[in-house]
Amino acid sequence: MENLNCLHTDMIPCISESPQERPGSRRSLPGSLSEKSPSMEPSAATPFRVTVTTSSGSKCFSCRSAAERDKWMENLRRAVHPNKDNSRRVEHILKLWVIEAKDLPAKKKYLCELCLDDVLYARTTGKLKTDNVFWGEHFEFHNLPPLRTVTVHLYRETDKKKKKERNSYLGLVSLPAASVAGRQFVEKWYPVVTPNPKSGKGPGPMIRIKARYQTITILPMEMYKEFAEHITNHYLGLCAALEPILSAKTKEEMASALVHILQSTGKVKDFLTDLMMSEVDRCGDNEHLIFRENTLATKAIEEYLKLVGQKYLQDALGEFIKALYESDENCEVDPSKCSASDLPEHQGNLKMCCELAFCKIINSYWFGSKEEYMSFMNQFLEHEWTNMQRFLLEISNPETISNTAGFEGYIDLGRELSSLHSLLWEAVSQLEQSIVSKLGPLPRILRDVHTALSAPGSGQLTGTNDLASTPGSGGSSISAGLQKMVIENDVSGLMSVEEELKKDHAEMQAAVDSKQKIIDAQEKRIASLDAANARLMSALTQLKERYSMQARNGISPTNPTKLQITENGEFRNSSSC
Structure with a gap:
């Protein structure tokens, strides 16, 4: 892609x-x-x-x-x-999924190109046609100029060995931007307009597309002051009040906005911890449901993992996923989506791919009744269970956690606050008055921001x-409060790095001091040996002189003079003592 x-x-x-x-x-x-x-x-x-x-x-x-x-x-x-x-600024955002195509000739590979106002912006991978051509690829564009038309061009991919041949153009789907504008996604089958329509009663190719084009107004940051501070300090009560009325998609969008905002203000870890403990308490003895349902807690954790784990996922699985996209292996094992004759082959493909990637992924639960068609993988999971546990222990080791990189990218705080305001403005209007009264000043804050958005010059x-x-x-x-939170988050990060550096410096200094002590001891020993060697040389010189003197005086060598080495390394005649 x-x-x-x-x-x-x-x-x-x-x-x-x-x-x-x-x-x-x-x-x-x-x-x-x-x-x-x-x-x-x-x-x-x-x-x-x-x-x-x-x-x-x-x-x-x-x-x-x-x-x-x-x-x-x-x-x-x-x-x-x-x-x-x-x-005050305006931003144009497009989110689009090219999902699948149908009524195309079999045993061919197909791809799509996405153009915005006739400018090429993106391209899907080539996919082999079996029953339908399935891409399921997501594209997201920010900071766009105002759009009039979104066009998806369909091509039949040529053999990669024939580099000189171009892909065969089949047709296009043209969507007026206004037809997918708004807060809700529009998903439907669109007919492909072909250059040379064939006469006949048979249906032509169709592509299923899901899209949403939004024009978002973002106010100056000062106007989000009270809103941002309220969200930062009262997120738990807000989530508890809204959880029952939100759709799964709205929960996903709200969780994303909350995670990005609280990451910017330095409260995201507290937010996730509080939300997770609330989820554990809610599930009680039904442990198998924890983080398995479409709750704000589950969505928030998923969003945070995407936020901080993007580089890790890219490094760990990027090449494998790329190779998988480019291969012709079909790994669909849901019986409702493939024929019974193809199922064993597809299961073998999926098992092979999982084994190739197993050193980089982990699954802690066996497949059960919810995904019974995946039960053929349970034997593989059982075989690798020990390796899974070892991997979990390694990545949860406190000594290595502090060395993991956090989020280093950029968050447009104004955009996230604008998005969250839009979601809350719609959600709070659906609440009963008894629940709204428990939200404190939030309804009034939302009205103030909405009034500012409605007045172009405000x-x-x-x-x-x-x-x-x-x-x-x-x-x-x-605002002073919001700015303080952002700055405190940055300062906290810098202080953490500084503490790590101080710790590393102290350890290095201790190692240097230990080495220096050894060097000092060696130098003292060498100096002592040098002194002893000098005394020995002096004693040998004295001995040589005495022997020479005895030879000149005719002293018999059979009755030699007995010498004794003194503490100063000199010789003296012991026979005269």
Whole structure:
């Protein structure tokens, strides 16, 4: 899957310096993100790229990670809009799934290209047609220019060995952006419009697409002050009140917004801990249901794992998943989705893939009645149970936990607060008055933000000057309380790093001191040996002189003089004592 703004794949974001449209190029607002297909760039094999497009041309920069790329993109946006956090702004967001296609010739591979206003933004992988062609690929784009049309082009993929041949174009699905605009997703089968329609009564190809296009208004950060502080301090009661009335999809979106906001304010670990303990208490003796239901707790944990574990997943499973996507192996084992004759082969494929990836994944529960068609994997799980336990012990070792990397990317706090306000405004309106009264000042806070959103001129702060601002002043409008929480989170992280460095420095200093003591002892020993050697040489010289004197005086060697070595290393005549 090739996708510039997809959260889980390589990207080539493009930041335009000028809002003016140039012939043959994409339209792009100042500081907005758009993308080019990796196949359009000479360095397509390089992941995590940022392409900066100006009036004089384009330059492509390669980053080491998705987090580094996101930070660069945000810094470049702030270079164009230094007063971003002090201004009312509008953002266009598209989320789209290319799910599957039907009524296509069998035994061929098919792919789709996604174009926004006739500009190529993304491409699916090629998938082999069996019953239906299933992609199930998700694309997400932020900071888009206003859209008119979303187009999905369908191709039949040619043999990779025939590099000179192009993919065969089959047709397109064109969606007016207005038809998928709003808070709810639109999912339906769309007919493929072909260049040469065939006469006949047979149905033509169709693609199932799920999409949502949103235009979000984001207020200056100062106007979210009370809202952000209330959420940070009263998240548990809010979740308990809303849990019964929210759909699974709304829970997912609300959990995502809460995790991102509380990550920014430094309260995400407290939030997850409180939510998890509440979930454990709710389940009671039904331990098998913990984190297995569509609850806010489950959704929040999933979102946090995606937030902090993206790099780990990419490093651990990226190459394996890429190879799996590019292979022709079919791993579908649900009898309702494949024929009985193909089931044994598909089960073998899935088992083989799991064995290949087992060193990187873990499953702690056997498959039971809920997923009975997966029970053939239980023997494999039983065989690897000891290895699973060893792996869990290794990754939960307190000595290694402190060394794991946390979240290093960028969170648009204004966007997340705007999204959460929209969700809560809709949800609270559905609550009974008796429950609303227990939410404290939240309903009034939501009304205040809604009023500000409804008044076009109310979101502009006076006394600001975009041209006079610097990139570092973009967050100066954040309220004192909210800014304090964000700063405290950063300071806490720095203090933690500082403590680790101090600990490492102390250990290194202790090792150096120990080595120095050994060196000092060796030097003393060498000095002592040098002194003893000097005394010995002096004694030998004295001995030689005495023997020479005795020979000159005619002393008989049969009655030699007895000599004794003194404490100073000198000789004296012991026979005269």
